[in-house]
Every structure is written in C-alpha cells, then in structure tokens.
Amino acid sequence: MNVLMFGWEFPPNISGGLGTACYGIVKGLSECHDVHVTFVIPKSQGNELLAKKLQLISADKVNIGNESIPNITWRNVSFHQVQSKLVPYLTPEIFSQTQELYIEDEYIENKSLGIRIKFSGKYGPNLFDEINNYALVAKTIALENHFELIHAHDWLTFPAAVAAKKISGKPLIIHVHSTDYDRSGGAINPDIFAIEKQGMEEADKIIVVSNRIRNRLTEQYNIPNNKIVTIYNGIEAQTYESGELLRQPHKNKIVTFLGRITIQKGPEYFVDVARMIIHRMKNVHFVMAGNGEMRNKIIELSAKYGISNRLHFTGFLNGPEVTEMLHRSDLFIMPSVSEPFGIVPLEAMQANVPVIISLQSGVSEVIRNVIKTDFWDVHAMADAIHGILKYKKLSATLIAEGKQEVSKLSWNSPTSQIKQVYLNELLKRAS
Amino acid sequence: MKNICLYFQIHHPFFFQTFRFFDVGEAKTYYDTWRIEKEIQDAATNYYIPTNNYLLKLIHKYRGNLRLSFNISGTALDQFLIYRPELFTSFRQLADTGLVEFTSSTDSQSIVSLSEQKDECIQSIKLSQERTEYYFGQKPKLFVNTDLLFNNRIAEISAEAGYSSILTNGTKKMLQWRSPNYLYSAENQEHTLVFFRNENISDKLSTILHNPDKVEALKQMKELLAALNDIQIDEPIINIYLNYKALGGTNRFDKQRLFQTFVSTVIKKQICDFNLPSLVMEQYGPISEFGTTEPVCWTEHFHSDYYPGNELQKEAINQLFKLSQKVENTYDNNLKIDWKNLQTSDHFHLMDENHPDYKSNYSSQNTFKSKYDAFINYMNILEDFRLRLKANKDQQKSLKIHHKPRPPLEKHQQTVTFGGKIDHSFA
Numbered sequence: 015m016n017v018l019m020f021g022w023e024f025p026p027n028i029s030g031g032l033g034t035a036c037y038g039i040v041k042g043l044s045e046c047h048d049v050h051v052t053f054v055i056p057k058s059q060g061n062e063l064l065a066k067k068l069q070l071i072s073a074d075k076v077n078i079g080n081e082s083i084p085n086i087t088w089r090n091v092s093f094h095q096v097q098s099k100l101v102p103y104l105t106p107e108i109f110s111q112t113q114e115l116y117i118e119d120e121y122i123e124n125k126s127l128g129i130r131i132k133f134s135g136k137y138g139p140n141l142f143d144e145i146n147n148y149a150l151v152a153k154t155i156a157l158e159n160h161f162e163l164i165h166a167h168d169w170l171t172f173p174a175a176v177a178a179k180k181i182s183g184k185p186l187i188i189h190v191h192s193t194d195y196d197r198s199g200g201a202i203n204p205d206i207f208a209i210e211k212q213g214m215e216e217a218d219k220i221i222v223v224s225n226r227i228r229n230r231l232t233e234q235y236n237i238p239n240n241k242i243v244t245i246y247n248g249i250e251a252q253t254y255e256s257g258e259l260l261r262q263p264h265k266n267k268i269v270t271f272l273g274r275i276t277i278q279k280g281p282e283y284f285v286d287v288a289r290m291i292i293h294r295m296k297n298v299h300f301v302m303a304g305n306g307e308m309r310n311k312i313i314e315l316s317a318k319y320g321i322s323n324r325l326h327f328t329g330f331l332n333g334p335e336v337t338e339m340l341h342r343s344d345l346f347i348m349p350s351v352s353e354p355f356g357i358v359p360l361e362a363m364q365a366n367v368p369v370i371i372s373l374q375s376g377v378s379e380v381i382r383n384v385i386k387t388d389f390w391d392v393h394a395m396a397d398a399i400h401g402i403l404k405y406k407k408l409s410a411t412l413i414a415e416g417k418q419e420v421s422k423l424s425w426n427s428p429t430s431q432i433k434q435v436y437l438n439e440l441l442k443r444a445s
Numbered sequence: 446m447k448n449i450c451l452y453f454q455i456h457h458p459f460f461f462q463t464f465r466f467f468d469v470g471e472a473k474t475y476y477d478t479w480r481i482e483k484e485i486q487d488a489a490t491n492y493y494i495p496t497n498n499y500l501l502k503l504i505h506k507y508r509g510n511l512r513l514s515f516n517i518s519g520t521a522l523d524q525f526l527i528y529r530p531e532l533f534t535s536f537r538q539l540a541d542t543g544l545v546e547f548t549s550s551t552d553s554q555s556i557v558s559l560s561e562q563k564d565e566c567i568q569s570i571k572l573s574q575e576r577t578e579y580y581f582g583q584k585p586k587l588f589v590n591t592d593l594l595f596n597n598r599i600a601e602i603s604a605e606a607g608y609s610s611i612l613t614n615g616t617k618k619m620l621q622w623r624s625p626n627y628l629y630s631a632e633n634q635e636h637t638l639v640f641f642r643n644e645n646i647s648d649k650l651s652t653i654l655h656n657p658d659k660v661e662a663l664k665q666m667k668e669l670l671a672a673l674n675d676i677q678i679d680e681p682i683i684n685i686y687l688n689y690k691a692l693g694g695t696n697r698f699d700k701q702r703l704f705q706t707f708v709s710t711v712i713k714k715q716i717c718d719f720n721l722p723s724l725v726m727e728q729y730g731p732i733s734e735f736g737t738t739e740p741v742c743w744t745e746h747f748h749s750d751y752y753p754g755n756e757l758q759k760e761a762i763n764q765l766f767k768l769s770q771k772v773e774n775t776y777d778n779n780l781k782i783d784w785k786n787l788q789t790s791d792h793f794h795l796m797d798e799n800h801p802d803y804k805s806n807y808s809s810q811n812t813f814k815s816k817y818d819a820f821i822n823y824m825n826i827l828e829d830f831r832l833r834l835k836a837n838k839d840q841q842k843s844l845k846i847h848h849k850p851r852p853p854l855e856k857h858q859q860t861v862t863f864g865g866k867i868d869h870s871f872a
Contacts, residue, residue, distance in 0.1 A: 290467070373814075382798065385817045394818075397465040401821035407760040408820055 015436060016050045016161040017043070018178060020152065020171035024055050025333075031357045032191050035223075035247050036167055039189075042248070042429025049433060052159055054174070056148055071155060142205065149173040156181040163436055167191060169206060172213030179216065185439045188217035192354040193230050199277035199351055211235050219439055221245050221432065223355040224376025243435055246380050248425035249360040267298045267403050270343040270367075272336065272358050273350075275306030280349035280372065280389045285312060287349070289319045290396040298324070298403060303339050305330040340365040344409075345402055349389045350375050359384065363420040368402050368412040370395060380423065383415040447626075448682045448720035449673075449711065450640070452589070452612070453689035454745070455493070456518040456554055457485050458791035463812060464822055469829045475783065477812065482528060485521075489529040492693030497535040499692075499701055503708065504542050510712045512544045512719040515689070516589045519552035519573050520789055522580065533580055540581040546721045548612070549577040549585035555788035558590055558599050559740065560766040565773075570606040586723040587612055591790050593642060593686070593743040597736050600631035600639070608637070610726050612684065614743035615641030620735075626680035628729050632736020638726050639735050642686040642743060646673065650707070654691040657699035666706055674716050681729045683717065688745050744794060746801050757796045757820045764827060771834045780837060783830060795819035 019040065023033040036053075043049045054071045152174035156164075164186045166175030172188065179186040194202045194210060214220055214235055220242045222228045228244050231237040269288070273279045281302065288300040302312065302325065309327070316325045331339055340346065346362035346369050353375035360377065362369050363384070371378055372389035385402070387394040402409045462477035504511050515536070525532045539545040551557060552573040557566045570588065578584045588608040590599060595613030603611050615625030623629075625641035646669065653665045676683065692700055711717050754762070765787060772784045794800055796819050802811040813819040 294466070382803075382815065383817075385821075386814050393465050393467065394463075396467070397821055397825070398817070400466045401817075401824065405760070405820075405824060407756050408817065408824075411756050412817065 018161040042425040196352040283349040363416040518554040553785040610638035629735035630731035
C-alpha cells in the first residue's frame with residue numbers, strides 16, 4: 015500500500031523527538047515489503063537519512079501553479095500575522111534566526127503567492143504562515159501522487175493532511191506525538207488548539223504515543239475513546255564498539271539533564287534537586303544540555319542559589335554530542351512536567367546510564383527498570399540521585415536490567431501495529 | 446489413616462515509612478505508625494477476634510476431632526502488646542483447649558538465617574520459642590522459619606537451637622518425584638525431621654477461601670476434598686499452611702461456611718484426621734533423607750524465586766549484617782529493637798519486582814513505586830541506624846565506668862518502646 019506521510023522534520027535536521035520518531039516509523043515501515051511511504055517535509059536540506067523505500071518530497075520544490083487560496087483552508091484560524099511566540103520547540107538560536115526572517119517577511123508580504131512557496135523548515139513565529147502554505151502545497155501533492163492512506167505527524171502537518179484528505183477522499187490517520195497542553199505547561203495557544211482539535215476530528219483514526227496522551231485527547235479535546243489507538247514508540251538499537259562504554263572511573267560524578275530548557279521539561283525542578291544534592295554531597299556535578307526559552311532564567315536561578323560552579327550548561331547538542339554526553343554521565347534525569355513519550359531516557363539506558371524519570375511521562379508506562387518519581391517531588395528525586403551515586407549495586411542493577419529491557423523495545427512492534435491500523439482503515443473503507 | 450496438620454500464620458511487620466537521605470541523622474522515626482496501627486486494628490477487629498471465637502465454637506462442636514496450629518511472628522506479638530492486648534486472651538483460650546498448638550519462628554520474622562551470623566540466629570530462634578511459651582503456655586516443638594526458609598545450614602542451626610523438626614515448603618523443584626506428604630530427615634542432621642507444606646492443597650484451599658463466591662467455591666471445595674480423598678492411604682501427613690486472614694474479613698460468614706464444609710466433610714467421611722505436628726512427629730518416622738544447599742522458601746503474596754534473591758536484596762542483607770558486631774556491643778535498648786525490626790523479611794520482599802505492590806503501574810497507596818525505591822529507602826534507614834550506633838559507641842566510651850554490655854534480652858523482659866513505653870505485666 016502507498017502511504018502519503020506528512021512530517022515537519024527528518025533526521026539529521028531535528029530539534030526534538032518528533033524527527034527521531036518519524037525516522038523510526040518510516041524505517042520500520044520500509045522494512046515491510048508491501049508498504050511504500052511518500053514522506054513530505056516542508057524543506058529538504060538535502061542530507062536527510064533516506065530509508066530504503068522512502069520517497070522524500072520537499073514542499074518547496076512543488077509547483078502549485080497560479081491558483082488562488084482554495085476554500086479548504088482553516089476557517090476559524092487566521093493565518094496572517096499571528097505574532098504569538100508560544101510556538102513549539104523554540105530555541106534562542108532559532109528564535110533569533112526566525113526573527114530576522116520575520117522582519118523580511120513583513121517587507122515581502124503579499125508577494126509570497128508566487129509559483130513556488132519558500133519554506134524555512136524551522137520553527138519560528140512565521141510558523142502559521144508556513145503551515146498554511148504547506149496545506150496549499152499538500153493539495154498539489156495529493157493530486158500528483160498515488161496513495162491509499164494519509165498519515166500525519168503532529169499539529170504542524172494537520173492542515174496539510176486534512177487538505178490532502180479533502181482533495182483525495184482517502185482515509186486520514188493522525189499521529190499525536192504531543193499536544194499543546196504538554197508543550198505549554200497548560201497555558202495553551204488557542205490557535206494551535208483549534209488546529210489540533212480540527213485535525214483530530216477530521217481524522218479517521220488517531221494514533222497516540224501513550225495512554226497519557228489518550229486521556230488528554232478524551233478529556234481536553236473531546237475525542238471518543240474508540241477512535242484512539244495507543245502505540246508506544248520504539249527505539250533504534252544502538253551498537254557500541256566494545257570498550258566505548260567502559261567508563262573511566264571518575265572522581266566526579268555527573269548528573270545530566272538533556273532536553274529543551276522549557277517549562278514542559280521541568281528544568282526548575284532539576285535546579286532544585288541540584289541544590290539539595292550539592293549541599294550534601296561532594297564531587298557531584300550537574301549538567302544541563304540543551305537550550306530553550308527558560309535558559310536565562312535557569313542560569314539566574316543557579317546563580318541565586320550559589321551553585322553555578324557545579325551546575326554547567328552546554329547549549330544545544332547534536333547527535334554525536336548527545337551520545338558523548340550520555341557516555342560521560344553517571345545518571346540521567348528527566349523531570350518533565352508533562353512528557354507525551356520521551357525517547358531520551360531509552361537512549362540513556364542504551365548507553366548504560368541509570369535513569370530517573372517523572373511519572374508524568376508516557377515512557378514511564380512502558381519501562382520498569384528506572385526510578386520514577388513525581389516531577390514536583392524533589393525530595394524523592396534527590397533521594398534517588400543520592401542512592402544511585404552512592405550504592406554501586408543499585409546503579410549496576412539499574413544499568414544491567416535497564417539495558418536488557420530497552421533492547422526489547424525495538425521499532426518492529428510499533429510499526430507492525432501501525433501497519434495493522436492501516437489495514438483496518440482500508441478494510442473499513444472497502445466494506 | 447492420613448493426618449492433616451492445619452497451620453495458620455499471623456505476621457505483621459513494622460512497616461517503614463518514606464525515609465529520605467535528608468532525614469538521616471535527624472532523629473526521625475523509621476516506622477509508618479499510621480499504617481501499622483491501621484493494619485493491626487483492622488486485622489484484630491475484622492479477622493482475629495471473630496475467627497478465634499468461631500474456631501473455639503468449632504473445636505467444641507467437633508469434640509476433639511479438630512486440631513489446629515498457629516505460627517505467630519514476634520513482630521505480630523509486639524503489635525498485639527501495643528495495640529490489642531486482648532488478642533492474647535483470645536489466643537490463650539484456644540491454647541487452653543489442648544487442641545491448638547503454637548509453633549515458633551525467628552523473633553521478628555528475621556532473615557538472619559540467611560546471614561553468616563549463626564549465634565545471633567540461634568539467639569533469635571530461642572527468644573521466639575521462649576516468648577511463645579510465655580504467652581501461650583506451651584513449648585513449641587516445630588520450627589517454622591521465616592517464609593518457611595530451609596536449607597542444610599538452617600537445619601543445622603535449628604538443631605543447635607534445640608528443635609528436632611522443621612517445616613518448609615514442598616516445592617516441586619526441590620522435591621521432584623518425592624511426595625510432600627511424608628516426613629523426611631535432614632541430610633546433615635539425621636535427628637531433625639522435615640515437614641513439607643503441601644503446596645498444591647494449601648494454595649487451593651487459600652484461593653477458595655479468598656473468593657467465597659458461593660456456587661463456584663462450593664464446587665471447588667468438593668474438588669479439593671476429592672483430591673484429599675485420592676491421596677494414598679499410606680501418605681501420613683498433609684501439611685496445610687495458610688495465612689490466618691483467609692478465615693476472616695467482612696465476608697467472613699461465607700468463608701466460615703466453606704471452612705465448616707471442609708472440616709465437617711473431612712471428619713464425617715473420615716478422609717483424614719486433624720492432627721498436631723507434635724503428635725505426628727512422635728507417631729511417624731522419616732521415610733528418607735532430604736537436603737539442599739539452595740534455600741527453599743514460601744511467601745504468601747507472590748510466587749518468586751526470591752531467595753537467595755537479586756543483587757539488591759543480597760547487598761542489603763550484606764550491609765545489614767555488617768553492623769551485627771556493633772549492635773552486640775551496645776546496650777541501648779532502642780537500638781536493639783530497631784535492629785530486630787530491620788531484619789524483618791518484608792522489607793526485603795519489597796526489593797523484588799514481583800511484589801504485588803508493583804503490579805499496577807501507579808498507585809498512590811503504596812509507599813514504594815519500585816524495588817529501587819524500596820532499596821534506597823532501606824539503605825537510608827540503615828545509614829541512619831549506623832550513625833546512631835556510632836554515636837552510641839562514642840557515648841559509651843566517654844563514660845568513666847565501663848559498663849559491660851547487657852546479656853541478650855531475656856525472655857519477655859524486653860520493654861516495647863515503640864509508640865511509647867508499655868508495661869505488659871497484665872499477662
């Protein structure tokens with residue numbers, strides 16, 4: 015079967031877990047001999063990791079002709095000049111880049127309806143325009159390509175996917191990797207909410223990455239429960255060269271936070287925990303790897319607590335740097351306030367690092383050999399850190415059993431479940 | 446004639462509360478007093494007192510044909526003293542019928558028999574024996590170790606502590622082709638008799654009593670009685686070992702009805718005799734030898750190869766008994782009591798991932814969310830205990846006159862300081 019898949023990013027050009035998950039799904043599906051995926055992203059950088067059977071379409075290369083805006087756009091969403099800064103996955107660097115873009119855009123406003131649409135392919139304040147344009151292009155793509163199903167990842171692609179559905183009449187499957195409630199910590203952007211909700215209502219089936227998101231959808235978005243399927247993410251098996259994982263016994267222990275420094279990831283709790291530990295244990299250093307709009311606030315907070323000498327910031331890390339960082343860590347901690355799934359703990363477990371996660375993460379539904387605490391329970395977290403760093407048997411057990419557990423969480427099972435969802439939808443359509 | 450030995454186990458541990466490493470050295474109590482009190486009060490009111498009265502009636506009704514044994518752990522006795530002393534009277538009434546026997550375990554349901562501390566283990570066994578004799582007026586003849594633990598070493602220790610027989614769990618893995626319904630002698634101690642809990646029948650009876658759903662349960666009970674009937678006539682002894690809570694609770698009348706069906710059918714149809722272990726061991730001799738170096742065990746809540754245990758349990762036990770010598774040298778009674786309660790096996794059960802607390806993904810009712818939490822908590826408590834021991838040692842040194850450590854706690858002369866000092870001279 016041919017699947018038209020809409021995404022926003024694809025490795026190696028990623029800013030979060032969405033790209034990694036898309037890659038895993040596409041790769042897993044391409045191993046099924048009867049599935050052919052056409053993956054659409056806004057802007058191809060030319061260096062995407064192409065899986066075997068993947069046909070990658072870059073939306074900025076699609077000729078949409080001289081059509082005016084079709085009537086399939088989002089009625090209750092205004093796409094013009096939404097000056098909201100509450101857009102997902104925003105980092106200071108990207109933010110500054112897009113600020114420049116935004117200023118340029120202001121000058122070339124109303125000229126953008128040319129033959130081709132320019133996409134930045136990044137997250138920024140002109141995102142709503144891009145989404146709108148993406149939807150326009152989707153129409154052309156839907157007419158030009160042959161496919162039986164549409165599969166869209168996260169809200170950014172929902173308008174495009176719905177446009178494609180309207181044109182082609184093919185079943186639409188929506189894959190929710192996160193909702194705006196998770197990203198914003200409760201202070202949602204009504205425009206994003208509207209896009210998400212409409213996408214979910216238009217969809218024939220919704221795939222969510224955890225029961226946590228399922229509950230969110232039924233409670234906040236009013237989606238019937240039987241429309242939702244929970245399929246947990248998997249993780250690519252990593253092969254490390256022998257000796258690579260043999261950590262030199264360091265005198266100093268390193269506790270790592272890895273992720274965007276945004277309210278969703280709970281960085282303040284990490285600083286709180288760091289403060290509690292630093293006052294009681296010697297030779298423990300804390301590292302915050304990542305970037306985000308709360309970074310400056312967090313740096314100020316650490317200065318206020320007087321722990322700056324033992325709390326370090328690395329800025330944004332790319333793929334190999336993340337691996338390197340994990341190898342140097344003695345402990346990985348993810349105090350997320352609301353994490354739809356959370357793939358980094360699994361990566362940490364693969365890299366032989368003991369893991370502490372918050373109970374408010376989707377991944378805590380699937381794994382057992384980690385320490386789980388509530389994100390707000392900094393005492394429990396500090397206690398767990400102390401225990402792991404102090405008792406060698408405990409960290410050894412966590413590493414050994416965790417590694418074994420994570421080796422079972424491959425992409426094979428999720429992709430076969432996704433394929434089953436495809437088949438069910440096609441059967442339903444046929445009957 | 447076949448014999449049934451029916452044992453009821455009563456055990457209430459001193460549960461630990463959440464103890465962070467910030468609490469180390471802060472003189473915070475280790476115990477979850479609220480939960481301890483709630484559980485023992487509930488058990489006494491809804492389970493033990495009504496069931497004791499019921500059994501007393503039943504014993505009178507069957508005029509000497511119904512005989513039972515009880516195994517009450519040391520920590521449960523402590524809690525009876527603190528919260529429900531009338532339970533002693535109630536059990537004493539049962540004991541006075543002469544048809545009820547009390548077996549004894551290690552004091553405080555301790556895992557000391559798995560450690561290297563032989564003397565301490567013997568001491569603990571003897572203490573438990575003395576306490577049982579003091580409270581119920583009969584000297585226990587059968588040694589029922591914590592969680593029915595048994596291996597060759599434990600057989601040796603129990604012989605040194607003065608027991609000639611020991612009860613353990615008849616797992617298929619250990620017995621293989623042999624039947625649990627005979628007496629065996631221990632491989633390395635030919636005078637020690639080994640009783641085996643009949644796993645099959647005990648588990649079945651326990652399941653039936655736990656779900657006294659009328660139609661289904663009665664059918665299952667009939668099947669169980671048929672199975673009992675089918676056991677060869679020359680197999681002398683069927684040990685049925687249950688938690689006493691199987692016979693109580695809010696639905697206790699259904700349970701009692703079922704239990705009465707069981708008892709009356711066994712007696713009237715002369716399937717078996719109800720007998721006491723002390724009588725059985727006089728009447729029958731060992732049929733063969735049995736020995737194992739690996740510990741055999743039974744835990745009520747979950748089926749698990751939990752002994753010799755995972756790395757965490759081993760580490761915790763190892764770290765615990767490193768302090769053994771230091772505790773011996775102290776004469777602080779509070780420390781001794783905490784030391785005793787630190788050894789209770791339930792804390793180590795919690796370090797196993799198969800524990801029922803961890804079955805549901807997240808429940809706010811449980812103290813711990815995973816075995817790792819339980820381990821960290823236990824080690825924090827142990828660290829605090831170690832610091833207290835050290836402080837106590839320094840204090841003892843600084844005294845001008847050197848006191849000699851007191852001899853080990855004498856029988857029933859210990860004061861229970863948990864939750865306030867309580868005089869137990871009522872007994």
